[in-house]
Every structure is written in C-alpha cells, then in structure tokens.
Amino acid sequence: MSKQLNSDTTPTGNVRLSRRKFVAAATAVVAAPTIVPSSVVGANAPSNRINVALIGCGNQSRVDLPSMLRQPDAQVVAVCDVNKGSDGYARPEHFLGREPAQKKVNDHYAEKTRSGQFKGCDAYADFRDVLARDDVDAVMIVLPDHWHALATVKACEAGKDVYCQKPMSLTIHDGQQMIKAVRKHGRILQTGSQYRSNAVVRRMCELVRNGRIGEVKRAISIINGSGAGPGPGWKEQPVPEGFDYDMWLGPAPEAPYHIYRCLYRFRFLQEYSGGQVTNTGAHATDIVQWALGKDHTGPVEFEHQPGIVWPPDGHLFTTAMKSHFRARYADGVEFVCRTQEPGFGARIEGTEGWVQFSVNNMKEVEASSDAIKNSVIGADEIHLPVSTNHYRNFLDSIKSRKDPIEPVEAGHRTASICHLGNIAMRLERKLQWDPEQEVFVNDADANQMLRRPYRGPWQI
Ligand SMILES: NC(=O)C1=CN([C@@H]2O[C@H](COP(=O)(O)OP(=O)(O)OC[C@H]3O[C@@H](n4cnc5c(N)ncnc54)[C@H](OP(=O)(O)O)[C@@H]3O)[C@@H](O)[C@H]2O)C=CC1
Ligand SMILES: O=C1CO[C@H](CO)[C@@H](O)[C@@H]1O
Incomplete structure (x- = not known):
C-alpha cells in the first residue's frame, strides 16, 4: 500500500478519504442522495476537496505549486519529477525536483496541523504511477512541451482533469489528440495561459x-x-x-x-x-x-x-x-x-x-x-467571462463540469x-x-x- 493510502490525516486533522471514495462510501450506506450536502460535511470536507498531483517540479512549479497550495479546497497529494532533486534550474541557486517539491507540500500542510507534522504527499519518478492512483482527481502538467500531449492524453484516459502548461502542444497533431482525449473522456482542461485571468x-x-x-x-x-x-x-x-x-x-x-x-x-x-x-x-x-x-x-x-x-x-x-x-x-x-x-x-x-x-x-x-x-x-455591451485566478478558475470548472477560461480548443x-x-x-x-x-x-x-x-x- 502506498504511503498516501496509509496517510489518512488531512492538514486540518480530519480523516482523509478521496472525494470519489467518500462519495462511494456515502452512497454505499444509503442509496441516495449521491451528492453530500456541504451543510453536513462542511465546505472543505473530503467530498468537496479536489486531490491534485503536480507533474513536473521545475522552474514553473515554483509558481504553480504554491498557487495550488493556497486553494482551500485543493489538496496536493502527489508530486512527480524525473529528477530526484538538484540545483541549477532557472538560476544556479534553485534547488528543485520531486523531493524538494514533496517537502514543500508536506511543510505547507504541516503548518496547518496541531502536531506540526504532515507526510501525506507522495513523490513519484514516473507520471504513470500518479495516474494509476484512484484518489487523484486532477493533475498539473508542468513538463517541457514535448511531454504535454502525451501526459494530457494519458491523464484523460485515467479520468483526471488537467491543468496543462502553455504552450498547450508541441505540434498541431498533438493539439488535435489532446482535444479528442479531453472531449472523449469528458475531462476539464485549463491551458496554463494565465493572462486570461488578468x-x-x-x-x-x-x-x-x-x-x-x-x-x-x-x-x-x-x-x-x-x-x-x-x-x-x-x-x-x-x-x-x-x-x-x-x-x-x-x-x-x-x-x-x-x-x-x-x-x-x-x-x-x-x-x-x-x-x-x-x-x-x-x-x-x-x-x-x-x-x-x-x-x-x-x-x-x-x-x-x-x-x-x-x-x-x-x-x-x-x-x-x-x-x-x-x-x-x-x-x-x-x-x-x-x-x-x-x-x-x-x-x-x-x-x-x-x-x-x-x-x-x-x-x-x-x-x-x-x-x-x-x-x-x-452593461449592454460585450463582457468577457471573468476569471481573477487561473487556478481557482480550474478548480471551479472541475466542480461545475463547465469549461474553464482557456479550454483545450x-x-x-x-x-x-x-x-x-x-x-x-x-x-x-x-x-x-x-x-x-x-x-x-x-x-x-x-x-x-x-x-x-x-x-x-x-x-x-
Ligand atoms: N504560464 C507561465 O507563465 C509559464 C509556463 N511555463 C511552462 O511550464 C512548462 C515547464 O517549464 P519550466 O518549469 O520552465 O521547465 P523546467 O525544465 O524547469 O521544468 C520541467 C520539469 O519537468 C521535469 N520533467 C521532464 N520530463 C519529465 C517527465 N517525463 N516526468 C516528470 N518530470 C519530468 C524536469 O526534470 P529536470 O529538472 O530534470 O529537467 C523539470 O523538473 C513549459 O511548458 C513552460 O512553457 C513555464 C514558465 C512560465
Ligand atoms: O511563460 C513564461 C512567462 O514568461 C517567462 C519569461 O518572462 C517565460 O520564460 C515563461 O516560459
């Protein structure tokens, strides 16, 4: 069993169940309703929480990871990078990779616990192991461009929603495959072009x-x-x-x-x-x-x-x-x-x-x-959809199942x-x-x- 599955304490000290597992458990006991009201479970209870995995812990992860950690209804449960950890990224003093990212996540959540300890974020070298996890709802693909399409298509096949960094694709063909995968599997994809949220x-x-x-x-x-x-x-x-x-x-x-x-x-x-x-x-x-x-x-x-x-x-x-x-x-x-x-x-x-x-x-x-x-x-003129935070907009889309501000197309x-x-x-x-x-x-x-x-x- 993975460390994640053993680690069942949330940053707020609650017992952790993934959103899917929570809903499954709730519906197994009583046949209905399938949607657990927030008045029963609280605004950020497991049924409302989105489990996120970060794939790619390099330069831009220094922006994407803290931005996701700041979202109260998201929990970063896994990080993945082909690099265990090394310095010399965008600048020589940058020490990045999966172990530093894992530490960053655990330290962040530990600060919110009474015990000051948290070890619930797992680190992976192969993104396919992340996608195999049933409790991961969404992935942030912060990889070099030649990986965007493959990781996105495989994430969609695994039923994950995707925040994919810009440029969305490496080729026209890649982009077409990404659209097909998102639409075929009914996923949400937010392109990481955050100026649409400016x-x-x-x-x-x-x-x-x-x-x-x-x-x-x-x-x-x-x-x-x-x-x-x-x-x-x-x-x-x-x-x-x-x-x-x-x-x-x-x-x-x-x-x-x-x-x-x-x-x-x-x-x-x-x-x-x-x-x-x-x-x-x-x-x-x-x-x-x-x-x-x-x-x-x-x-x-x-x-x-x-x-x-x-x-x-x-x-x-x-x-x-x-x-x-x-x-x-x-x-x-x-x-x-x-x-x-x-x-x-x-x-x-x-x-x-x-x-x-x-x-x-x-x-x-x-x-x-x-x-x-x-x-x-x-008031009667053209007003564009309003997003003030690209990550928030992604999470809101995951919940509403409506396209985000920068959908795959x-x-x-x-x-x-x-x-x-x-x-x-x-x-x-x-x-x-x-x-x-x-x-x-x-x-x-x-x-x-x-x-x-x-x-x-x-x-x-
Ligand atoms: N929206 C924005 O404003 C920005 C977006 N970006 C986008 O983010 C993406 C990443 O860029 P950036 O962070 O600067 O690049 P980096 O090279 O710094 O980071 C990419 C990370 O992914 C790792 N990696 C590569 N292949 C794999 C793999 N198969 N599985 C897991 N990890 C892997 C790299 O490992 P290793 O460290 O060993 O190379 C590296 O840590 C790009 O598409 C870029 O365009 C970037 C900056 C700003
Ligand atoms: O997307 C990006 C935003 O701007 C940076 C430069 O200022 C880029 O290098 C980066 O990839």
Whole structure:
C-alpha cells in the first residue's frame, strides 16, 4: 500500500478519504442522495476537496505549486519529477525536483496541523504511477512541451482533469489528440495561459471587442529574443545522479545529455519546443486570439518576414533567436509576431486607434488616447467571462463540469498559430492554411511538419 493510502490525516486533522471514495462510501450506506450536502460535511470536507498531483517540479512549479497550495479546497497529494532533486534550474541557486517539491507540500500542510507534522504527499519518478492512483482527481502538467500531449492524453484516459502548461502542444497533431482525449473522456482542461485571468488583459480585449479602436486592422504578438546556447564543440555531460534522462527525453529523439538541453532551456531546442514563438509567444498570441474573438479558428496565411536570426551552426540551441512572421485571418485582419525587447505583450490596431498590453506594465491598458483608455463599457455591451485566478478558475470548472477560461480548443488554436508561424519561418515561404481542415493547402513539405515521429512506446 502506498504511503498516501496509509496517510489518512488531512492538514486540518480530519480523516482523509478521496472525494470519489467518500462519495462511494456515502452512497454505499444509503442509496441516495449521491451528492453530500456541504451543510453536513462542511465546505472543505473530503467530498468537496479536489486531490491534485503536480507533474513536473521545475522552474514553473515554483509558481504553480504554491498557487495550488493556497486553494482551500485543493489538496496536493502527489508530486512527480524525473529528477530526484538538484540545483541549477532557472538560476544556479534553485534547488528543485520531486523531493524538494514533496517537502514543500508536506511543510505547507504541516503548518496547518496541531502536531506540526504532515507526510501525506507522495513523490513519484514516473507520471504513470500518479495516474494509476484512484484518489487523484486532477493533475498539473508542468513538463517541457514535448511531454504535454502525451501526459494530457494519458491523464484523460485515467479520468483526471488537467491543468496543462502553455504552450498547450508541441505540434498541431498533438493539439488535435489532446482535444479528442479531453472531449472523449469528458475531462476539464485549463491551458496554463494565465493572462486570461488578468483584469488588464480582459479590459484590453473588451475594448477591442466593443469597437473602441474601430475596425481591427492588425494584431501584434510581441515576443522576446533568445540566445544560441553552448557554442561549437560543446561536449556531452554525465547525466546527474538521480535523474532519469531517458524518461526526460520520452518521445523525443535520443540525444547526448547537456544541462542546457533540460532545466528551462529545452525551450530553445526544436525537439522539445518552439523557442520564444511558443514561449512568451504563447502568452502574447493567446491575448491576441482572445481580443479578436477567434478561439475556434486561426489565420489562413502565414509568411516569414525579414530579420529572423537563427543560432549559428554548431550551437546547441536550434530555435530562432529573433523571430518575425506575419499571418492573415480570413476577414483580412493582419497578425504579426516579432521579437521586440524588453518584454512580451500584445497590441491591437484599428481604424480609430490602438490598445496594448505589456508584461512590463501590468497595471493598465496602454492606448492611443485617453478616450479609449478610460472608456466605460456599458452593461449592454460585450463582457468577457471573468476569471481573477487561473487556478481557482480550474478548480471551479472541475466542480461545475463547465469549461474553464482557456479550454483545450482555445489553447490549441493559440499554440497552432505559434507552430504554423515557426513552420513558415523555417520554410521561408508563404503558406496557405485551412483552419477548418487544419492542413496547409497544396504543400506536402509543410504538412509533414504538422506532427513529429515519436520515439519507442510513446505514441498518441
Ligand atoms: N504560464 C507561465 O507563465 C509559464 C509556463 N511555463 C511552462 O511550464 C512548462 C515547464 O517549464 P519550466 O518549469 O520552465 O521547465 P523546467 O525544465 O524547469 O521544468 C520541467 C520539469 O519537468 C521535469 N520533467 C521532464 N520530463 C519529465 C517527465 N517525463 N516526468 C516528470 N518530470 C519530468 C524536469 O526534470 P529536470 O529538472 O530534470 O529537467 C523539470 O523538473 C513549459 O511548458 C513552460 O512553457 C513555464 C514558465 C512560465
Ligand atoms: O511563460 C513564461 C512567462 O514568461 C517567462 C519569461 O518572462 C517565460 O520564460 C515563461 O516560459
């Protein structure tokens, strides 16, 4: 029996039963009702509590884990990472991995117990062991991008709801499989594009949707640049102790280990990610998609633009250091994605002015005039769904079984624009895209790039 099953004390000192087991037990004794009223069990009693597992205890887990721990109706019961624990993640002083994450969870809950002790969070090296647990309701997938689809599909098959970090997918095919899995198994999926839960972003999108900048002409996804990584002659390094490198690679091709391949920098190698186009670009493009109201579609044309810079030959990194592509939606609206320091953001331009959100100015919408910036949106105008906390919104969706603020289809369309732009930049030609069929028109080479061969048993 696992430590988790033995450990039946909650942070508040109650006997722990998973939500499913509690409901099963309750219904076994009395045939009805199947829903246990909160007046009987209390607001955060086991029947209302959502057992969450964190899969991927690296850089972003430092945000996602505390955010989930703060939610009173969630309990983190498991963490998983191929790395037992080591330092040197995003910064040299970061000590991350499954054991530090487990300690963080246990310490957090221990503080809430009378005894000051808690050992109820289990640590796993293989996410399939997490998914096999009957008492896990939801998983947070905070893995490198090449794992998002596989982990999501398997989580859905195992009946788990999923918070999947952005960019939702690595390829168009992956995203399609994720949609199928979520819908087939009736799961909730929240894409980790948390700017949809930001009030300034929502305000900017509402200004656009309500015509404050006139007719929309152009949308710009502003992204960061990146470096070239270790230079020519970089050498394979020994795999650190306690790190399952083969599992880290998973579906990706075999490759010599180097610390700059893993730990945050995977973003800048094509095998695992799409560079800044899918990194900060996933956020910026998602804001554009929301502002334009195009969550179920995408542009019809993609083309590379001048100024793209690739890492010089022999460097470890292979994604664009500076990016630039344009696209066009069927209604004629232009989309541009370009590297522009210092930070990422989204700008929408129309016949009457422009609005902009910048990660460096999270306090307010920037606009071409005060009239636009201060304009009041009337009660009878378009109001977008309100989420003020992306994790809260996910948990609320799990309970209501209604889609969250960034469901799988929206995450897919945003990631698709990033992937298609990357393909246009690589092929250096104008590509026609059919957003209904999700194929390039008359371009076999480009269509081949919509999916990747996966290694070994890792297939979806
Ligand atoms: N929404 C947001 O604002 C942000 C989102 N993200 C997203 O989060 C995801 C993770 O990024 P980040 O945390 O920066 O990357 P990291 O490399 O720091 O973290 C990923 C973690 O997953 C581990 N891992 C890799 N493969 C597996 C596996 N098969 N099973 C279990 N653990 C595994 C890694 O192990 P090891 O440590 O040994 O490499 C690492 O600890 C990305 O998709 C990224 O885009 C990231 C930052 C911000
Ligand atoms: O999503 C993200 C948010 O911004 C970071 C940079 O500031 C990124 O690196 C990260 O992946």
